[in-house]
Amino acid sequence: SQTIHQWPATLVQPVGSPLSLECTVEGTSNPNLYWYRQAAGRGLQLLFYSIGIGQISSEVPQNLSASRPQDRQFILSSKKLLLSDSGFYLCAWSVFVRQGDYTFGSGTRLTVV
Amino acid sequence: QKEVEQNSGPLSVPEGAIASLNCTYSDRVSQSFFWYRQYSGKSPELIMSIYSNGDKEDGRFTAQLNKASQYVSLLIRDSQPSDSATYLCAVTGFQKLVFGTGTRLLVSP
Numbered sequence: 001s002q003t004i005h006q007w008p009a010t011l012v013q014p015v016g017s018p019l020s021l022e023c024t025v026e027g028t029s030n031p032n033l034y035w036y037r038q039a040a041g042r043g044l045q046l047l048f049y050s051i052g053i054g055q056i057s058s059e060v061p062q063n064l065s066a067s068r069p070q071d072r073q074f075i076l077s078s079k080k081l082l083l084s085d086s087g088f089y090l091c092a093w094s095v096f097v098r099q100g101d102y103t104f105g106s107g108t109r110l111t112v113v
Numbered sequence: 114q115k116e117v118e119q120n121s122g123p124l125s126v127p128e129g130a131i132a133s134l135n136c137t138y139s140d141r142v143s144q145s146f147f148w149y150r151q152y153s154g155k156s157p158e159l160i161m162s163i164y165s166n167g168d169k170e171d172g173r174f175t176a177q178l179n180k181a182s183q184y185v186s187l188l189i190r191d192s193q194p195s196d197s198a199t200y201l202c203a204v205t206g207f208q209k210l211v212f213g214t215g216t217r218l219l220v221s222p
Binding site: 036043046090101102106 | 146159211212213
């Protein structure tokens, strides 16, 4: 069966520090991968999605970036965190791009102080 | 206009009642529609999908879709306190899923 792993679960980082969040999927090949952010009391905001290795689409211009170095690995990064980067970061995968049966990871709660 | 709109709630219902959650969307070419449940502090989980007009039932859950009115709803029969969560409506767009901000449901014993 397919599983998705996301870590760390919680993170407290000072403003201006770098960020690296990792997500891996097991049990499937060539998954579509997504990074979402959910700010407190707000909806899910799509940050990046990837339909294949090296193929990254950005939805929101910001100081975050994403990479997909391996088929089942998706990394979210920042060189310098801002206070506004605080939130609940969720990785998700799906089999087909045009279907919405996503499976989400357990999420990373990031607090920038 | 937001792509997917939901009333934020909270929607309060007594245990055993029917909870009705509503969602409207703006993109007429959307083909697939989903309901996710998110408990506080947890990640969303898919509970229902619907692709054609009409009703789709799964246990205590019924999803309803009206593409002409661009309207999707979720009915929860015999609501239980464990159903208390935020329910997210999601609609497929170009190569992505667009979520509403969610409706918070509170089921009181």
